[in-house]
Amino acid sequence: MTIVRVALPLPLPQVFDYAASDASAADIGRCVKVPFGRGERSGLIVALDAEAEVDLARLKTVHHIQRDVPPLPADWLELVAFVARYYHAPIGEVVALALPPGLRRADGVSGEDEDPLLEIAPAGHAALGAARRPSKALALLQALAQDLAPWRRSVIREREGGEAVGELLRRGWLGVAVDEAQRRGTTGALPVLTDEQDGAVRAILQTGEGFRTWLLQGVTGSGKTEVYLRLAEQMLSRGRQVLMLVPEIALTPQLERRVAQRFAAANVVSLHSGLADGARSRGFVQALSGHADIVLGTRLAVFAPLPRLGLILVDEEHDASYKQQEGVRYSARDVAVWRGRQRDVPVVLGSATPSLETWYHARAERYALQVLNQRAVAASMPTVRCIDVRRLKLDEGLSPGLKAAIEQRLARGEQSLVFLNRRGYAPVLSCPSCGWVSRCPHCSANLVVHLADRRLRCHHCGCDGGIPHACPSCGNQDIQPFGRGTQRIEARLAELFPQARVLRVDRDAARTRKQWESLLATIAEGGADILVGTQMMAKGHDFPKLTLVGVVGADASLHAADFRAPERLFQQLMQVGGRAGRGTLPGEVLIQTEYPAHPLYLHLARHDFDAFARMELQERRSAGFPPFTYQAMLRADAPALDDAVEFLRHARRLAEERAPEGLRIYDPVPMRMTRLARRERAQLLLEADQRGMLQGFLAGWVALLYCQRTARELRWQLDVDPLEV
Ligand SMILES: Nc1ncnc2c1ncn2[C@@H]1O[C@H](COP(=O)(O)OP(=O)(O)OP(=O)(O)O)[C@@H](O)[C@H]1O
Ligand SMILES: [Zn+2]
Incomplete structure (x- = not known):
């Protein structure tokens, strides 16, 4: 009988032994179904075992080994083992994450190519030669004949008249391409590289x-x-x-x-x-x-x-x-x-x-x-300017300078983008008479006003409700949305420029991929004049007619507590600014700020990422932050904050008993956003100057944590190289 070691998706650091009479080394890397507790679980065979860790008589038997697909190779098993080791996560959970759920459940999966590589078959060439009545199918075939074969079916579908591809296959005019080597070439004319x-x-x-x-x-x-x-x-x-x-x-x-x-x-x-x-x-x-x-x-x-x-x-x-x-x-x-x-x-x-x-x-x-250093198409980088808003009267957050610049773009038929990284109409609803604010009942956060569908919504736990007509606390009828989100800017821009097509691009406007693609298509076709967007608009897009980017409300992140906040802000602004003037038209970026002399904005205006990076790294070096130190964060959450903190204190004591010299262990503290979805959260930071030392310590410590009894409903997780501290 063979004993197999199975990784199961459980929050436990070990693997589990099962008997499998017909298993061999060829089954390592295969998915299995095994009995577990009173039910059945799916897992992955990670090794064979000479001896079982439990009594042979008590060893349960594998229900099913999935042999329809090739086993996962040794290098893949090494990869998940590395991730489990480095992030101190149970191997079964890493496997569960890495494998598609359908495969893990050991459902039958076919690796068959659903998008075959096609070329014109002999029957197709005959059809091209014969005098036939014009048809959609023939037109497509003729178009294909002008082009370099072979093509994926999905690619043909996207061509003009591509719907007829099924018809071509039915008639045998297209067939699966025989020459595998062909599939690796490129198609279409390639641009000349700069x-x-x-x-x-x-x-x-x-x-x-x-x-x-x-x-x-x-x-x-x-x-x-x-x-x-x-x-x-x-x-x-x-x-x-x-x-x-x-x-x-x-x-x-x-x-x-x-x-x-x-x-x-x-x-x-x-x-x-x-x-x-x-x-x-x-x-x-x-x-x-x-x-x-x-x-x-x-x-x-x-x-x-x-x-x-x-x-x-x-x-x-x-x-x-x-x-x-x-x-x-x-x-x-x-x-x-x-x-x-x-x-x-x-x-x-x-x-x-x-x-x-x-x-x-x-x-x-x-x-x-x-x-x-050079743009591929555009002659230059956009000009970046700060608009000092300290003494300006803003119109729903918009400065006269920004409005004038938008006006200019409209007159020239170009596109503008107003960037504000906050969706919704206003970040909070409040009562000026008693001071009531719309707080989320489950989180330490405010409920955001969404005027488009008249809801108050928490952006953290997702809970939502209607907008009250009067203050729930004092009955005052005159409660007001306070602050500004994309919907509010959108509304104001539509009033200011009634002739313009204003389009909001945020997660509310693009909930599904379909909506998102259709928004992008509208912008690309020039179907919008003014865009109001969040960071969704910052990444990767290339709209040649977009020549103005106005940044609103960026200052809020200048003074955030997280040491990575300036890095994130700089990246975001440089990315979003980079959407301007990518085609042949020159671009301009206007940043509304109360700190026009802030070094971050100065470096940004010069497009000098390196200078910014040098400055930031110098600060991090003197403050002892990554990349000059290595960090791990233990987080705990529970319905009561005391339970979370108590667990972290205990974990801290365990750490101190075995800490190597040079390991820094901080005090447990409540997280900045303490309450999320009715759970209170706290964290404990560990730090070391060498990665190896931190890793060595974590291995033993985490193993110990798994053995601790914890308060009911307490959860904990370790975050290695945390992004938010
Ligand atoms: N050699 C080239 N000749 C002509 N056009 C080019 C060439 N290389 C890139 N382009 C065009 O330049 C534009 C910008 O390219 P691309 O989007 O790849 O830039 P990027 O470096 O990824 O920018 P970002 O970081 O802002 O996303 C695209 O429209 C692309 O098609
Ligand atoms: Zn909430």
């Missing part, structure tokens, strides 16, 4: 196929994407797979389309949490079986198994969404670098505004650096 792009591509390719981490630091609009595509093209032509990570797939449908169009014949697989279970499993299995050529996805795609992996690209590497903020708090960017080393392939981290950690590594020459 000198800088060309230099970057050459430098990265010249160093060969081995592991090396690159920072591609290119100003907004410098054409980093084109560099990624050229690198990908090279790897595909060598028969290798490419992993491309993007911050949020909902924000990048254009990129997805661009990759698919460029490599029309390659098998481009998307992996993100927005996919239906079946599609995600299929994509994952295609990656695993080597059928996928390019895997394009959000952070979870870093776990795609890729037997032919040749290159890892991380776009907008600074983006916070690469760090998972619940459960296993991994950083996909950091895991990508580890994977590059493990698989001995290059990793390219791209950004106009790199994270200070990455920037620092590049300056210290741990990462190789490629810089793009």
Whole structure:
């Protein structure tokens, strides 16, 4: 009888032994269903075992081993083991996170290519030669005949008249392409690279196929994407797979389309949490079986198994969404670098505004650096100016200067964007007579006024209710929305410029991917004159007619308590400002502020990310913050704050008993936003100057924490390299 070790998705650090009479070493890496407690669980065989850790007689038997799909390879098991080790998370939870749910449940999954590579079949050539009655199918076939075969079915569908692709297949005019090698070429005319792009591509390719981490630091609009595509093209032509990570797939449908169009014949697989279970499993299995050529996805795609992996690209590497903020708090960017080393392939981290950690590594020459200082199309960077609002009378938050600039753009038929990173109409409703404010009953936060659908809504726990007509506390009829969100700016702009088409772009306006894509299409077609947007508008977009970006309400983040707040603000402003003037028209960025002489704004006005980074890093060095120290945060939450704090105090005592010299253990404190969804939260910070020392300590300490009895309903999690402190 064989004993298998199974990782199960449970908040327990161990793996579990089961008997499986027919299992062999070939089953390592396969999904299984096993009895657990009174029910059944899905898990993954991570090893075989010579001896069971429990009494053989008590050993339960595996119900089912999923053998329809290839087992996950050894390097993938190493990857999840690394993540479990580094983030001190149970291996079963890492497996649960890394595997698509459908696959883990060991449902049948087919890795069959649902988007086959097609070319014109002999019957199709015959049809082209014969004198036939014109039809949609024939027209499409004729168009295809003018083009370079082969094509993915999905790519044909997107062409004019592409609906007829099914008809072409039914008639046998199109068939599955035979020559696999063809699928790796590019399609369409390629733009001529700028000198800088060309230099970057050459430098990265010249160093060969081995592991090396690159920072591609290119100003907004410098054409980093084109560099990624050229690198990908090279790897595909060598028969290798490419992993491309993007911050949020909902924000990048254009990129997805661009990759698919460029490599029309390659098998481009998307992996993100927005996919239906079946599609995600299929994509994952295609990656695993080597059928996928390019895997394009959000952070979870870093776990795609890729037997032919040749290159890892991380776009907008600074983006916070690469760090998972619940459960296993991994950083996909950091895991990508580890994977590059493990698989001995290059990793390219791209950004106009790199994270200070990455920037620092590049300056210290741990990462190789490629810089793009020029925009690809536009002649120059936008001009950036501060509007000093201290003595100005603002009109619903808008200064006369900004209004005039918008007016000018309208007259010229260009687009403007007003950026305000706060959605809703107003951040709070309040009563001027008794001081009542709309607080969330479950969180330490205010309920935000949403006038568009007349609701008060908590942006943290999601609870919502109607807007009261009078103050719930004193009955005053005259309660007022206080402060400003995107809806309020939108409303005012519509009043000020009745002839303009004002479009709001935030998470309320784009709840679904469909809505989002249609908003983007409207903007691209010139169907909007003034955009009001949150940070959704900041990333990656390229609208040639957008020439003005006005920034409202940025000062609030200047004095935030988090030491990363200035970094985030600078990145956000540089990114959003970078949307202006990307085409041939010059761009302008106007920042409304009460601190026009603040160094952050000065560096921004000069587009000098490096100067900003140097300044910030100097401060971090003297304050002892990352990247000069390494941090881990233990967080606890419970219905009562005392329980959370008490647990952390206990954890602190356990830490002190075994702390190596140089480990700094801080006092447990309530989190800044203490209450969230009826739970009170507290945190305990640990810090060390060496990563190795911190890691070594954490391993023993976390093992101990798992053995502690805790108050009922208390939950705790460890966050290694936390983004928010
Ligand atoms: N070599 C080139 N020739 C002509 N156009 C180019 C070239 N490279 C890039 N472009 C175009 O320049 C524009 C900006 O490119 P891209 O969006 O890739 O920039 P980016 O560096 O990713 O910018 P951001 O960081 O702001 O997202 C795009 O419209 C792209 O098609
Ligand atoms: Zn709430």
